[in-house]
Amino acid sequence: MIQRFMFGLFRLSAVINGAALVIIVYFLGVRGWRAINWTFLSQPPTDAMTKGGILPCIVGTISLSLGALLVALPVGVASAIYLNEYARPGKALRLIRLGINNLAGVPSVVFGLFGLAFFVVLLKMGVSVLAGALTLGVLTLPVIIGSAEEALRAVPDTYREASLGLGATKWQTIRRVVLPAALPGIFTGAILGLSRAAGETAPIMFTAAVFYTPSLPSSVFDEIMALPYHIYVLATAGTDIEATRPLQYGTALVLIVLVMALNLVAIVYRARLQRRG
Amino acid sequence: MDNLLRMATKNLDFHYGDFHALHDVSLEFYDQRVTALIGPSGCGKSTLLRCLNRMNDLIPIARAEGGVFLDGRNIYDPKVDVVTLRRRVGMVFQKPNPFPKTIFENVAYGLKVNGNKDKAFISDRVEQSLRQAALWEEVKDRTHDSALGLSGGQQQRLCIARALAVEPEVILMDEPASALDPIATQKIEELIHQLKKSYTIIIVTHNMQQAARVSDVTAFFYLGKLIEVDNTKTLFTKPKLRRTEDYITGRFG
Numbered sequence: 001m002i003q004r005f006m007f008g009l010f011r012l013s014a015v016i017n018g019a020a021l022v023i024i025v026y027f028l029g030v031r032g033w034r035a036i037n038w039t040f041l042s043q044p045p046t047d048a049m050t051k052g053g054i055l056p057c058i059v060g061t062i063s064l065s066l067g068a069l070l071v072a073l074p075v076g077v078a079s080a081i082y083l084n085e086y087a088r089p090g091k092a093l094r095l096i097r098l099g100i101n102n103l104a105g106v107p108s109v110v111f112g113l114f115g116l117a118f119f120v121v122l123l124k125m126g127v128s129v130l131a132g133a134l135t136l137g138v139l140t141l142p143v144i145i146g147s148a149e150e151a152l153r154a155v156p157d158t159y160r161e162a163s164l165g166l167g168a169t170k171w172q173t174i175r176r177v178v179l180p181a182a183l184p185g186i187f188t189g190a191i192l193g194l195s196r197a198a199g200e201t202a203p204i205m206f207t208a209a210v211f212y213t214p215s216l217p218s219s220v221f222d223e224i225m226a227l228p229y230h231i232y233v234l235a236t237a238g239t240d241i242e243a244t245r246p247l248q249y250g251t252a253l254v255l256i257v258l259v260m261a262l263n264l265v266a267i268v269y270r271a272r273l274q275r276r277g
Numbered sequence: 278m279d280n281l282l283r284m285a286t287k288n289l290d291f292h293y294g295d296f297h298a299l300h301d302v303s304l305e306f307y308d309q310r311v312t313a314l315i316g317p318s319g320c321g322k323s324t325l326l327r328c329l330n331r332m333n334d335l336i337p338i339a340r341a342e343g344g345v346f347l348d349g350r351n352i353y354d355p356k357v358d359v360v361t362l363r364r365r366v367g368m369v370f371q372k373p374n375p376f377p378k379t380i381f382e383n384v385a386y387g388l389k390v391n392g393n394k395d396k397a398f399i400s401d402r403v404e405q406s407l408r409q410a411a412l413w414e415e416v417k418d419r420t421h422d423s424a425l426g427l428s429g430g431q432q433q434r435l436c437i438a439r440a441l442a443v444e445p446e447v448i449l450m451d452e453p454a455s456a457l458d459p460i461a462t463q464k465i466e467e468l469i470h471q472l473k474k475s476y477t478i479i480i481v482t483h484n485m486q487q488a489a490r491v492s493d494v495t496a497f498f499y500l501g502k503l504i505e506v507d508n509t510k511t512l513f514t515k516p517k518l519r520r521t522e523d524y525i526t527g528r529f530g
Contacts, residue, residue: 165370
């Protein structure tokens with residue numbers, strides 16, 4: 001009797017979870033779909049952002065997320081390889097893991113401030129795609145390390161044994177057997193990292209994104225607009241907030257569809273891997 | 278006929294951390310002979326096998342003392358290159374473990390990591406090794422298919438081909454047929470008969486009948502000590518020690 005009650009409770013919480021997502025998407029969809037059309041997606045904003053489109057935001061978000069991945073992926077995978085294949089248990093290892101875990105827990109806005117102080121000011125990059133991508137890269141690093149390590153751990157030790165038994169060195173084993181076998185898992189982690197970076201607002205507020213810029217970026221040192229920041233800007237600081245309301249919802253809808261699409265790719269790919277493996 | 282002494286251990290002691298796994302083991306392995314290591318679970322036979330190609334080095338708390346010699350040279354000498362050692366002393370594992378690659382790539386793997394780049398040479402060696410492992414006829418039309426599509430017995434023969442490709446002198450087999458069905462097991466045993474003409478083979482098996490069928494010399498281990506070693510026929514029909522007799526008659530296991 002109690003078991004059935006508990007199962008009911010669990011099912012209810014799962015339903016609430018799923019329902020929350022459906023409600024959010026529905027809410028945004030109903031209010032924002034009218035704003036979505038080809039102009040919206042391919043033109044920059046006009047008339048003090050009450051009309052036009054969000055092309056620069058889309059370009060900006062894509063540049064930032066890909067840039068973040070470019071930074072986080074090599075460093076993250078290399079770290080994961082070190083941690084999983086080379087590191088010996090001991091104080092140094094514990095310290096490194098502590099560092100990574102703490103990095104994962106740093107609030108986004110603190111990343112933003114760090115990015116401002118370090119990349120924008122100290123390294124004199126200015127408010128730019130470069131500074132933003134680097135800041136987002138640091139933020140995405142723990143995500144990549146976590147999923148890459150998981151992927152490496154999932155590679156059976158029997159492969160490593162077989163390789164070493166044939167006279168391969170440790171690095172050859174990693175490069176020729178372990179890494180290729182772990183690649184699908186690493187790829188999934190990369191997609192998830194990408195979707196995380198795409199949605200972050202605080203880290204890019206001080207480091208890359210601006211209220212408005214008249215042209216698309218021509219170099220990594222340019223400022224850009226971005227989807228999450230644009231939502232914030234339209235909803236709080238625009239000249240006519242009510243008039244831009246549909247645009248806000250439209251932008252939000254585009255962002256959430258982007259993020260969901262990325263996550264869906266990762267989830268489906270992972271499910272196919274698990275079925276095959 | 279005098280066979281060449283290929284490998285030997287001399288007063289070998291082995292520890293996993295505090296656990297004393299091998300006690301003062303001295304044993305000789307001759308060319309063109311199959312030596313079987315038998316004994317109950319935990320007696321140290323697999324540990325000994327893994328000392329012969331230093332696979333135990335992978336375990337941080339493992340420690341070997343005493344000598345293990347390949348062609349008269351102590352393989353535990355710090356100047357010895359473990360990578361080269363493992364090319365000369367190959368290993369086939371209990372559970373077939375082909376790489377998630379094509380059949381061809383599996384057999385070619387050892388050659389490639391050794392720096393071979395000559396495609397013609399590699400291709401030839403792959404075919405040669407697959408023939409030696411009695412697998413060529415079955416896979417010759419699909420060497421570029423995934424190795425994971427083969428049956429268990431075929432995968433194990435593939436692993437043997439893979440080990441043969443680098444032209445070892447010694448082949449270590451850790452219960453090579455224990456994960457296979459009787460027909461596949463028979464094929465492996467026939468293969469061992471063929472291979473011993475050209476290699477030194479050392480096989481660990483928990484299956485006494487297999488040891489009797491396949492080996493020339495049998496060494497019986499118990500609790501990390503070498504109890505008795507003799508010609509297989511003699512050991513199984515006229516064992517010298519009581520404990521040996523008890524084991525092979527199944528009084529304990």
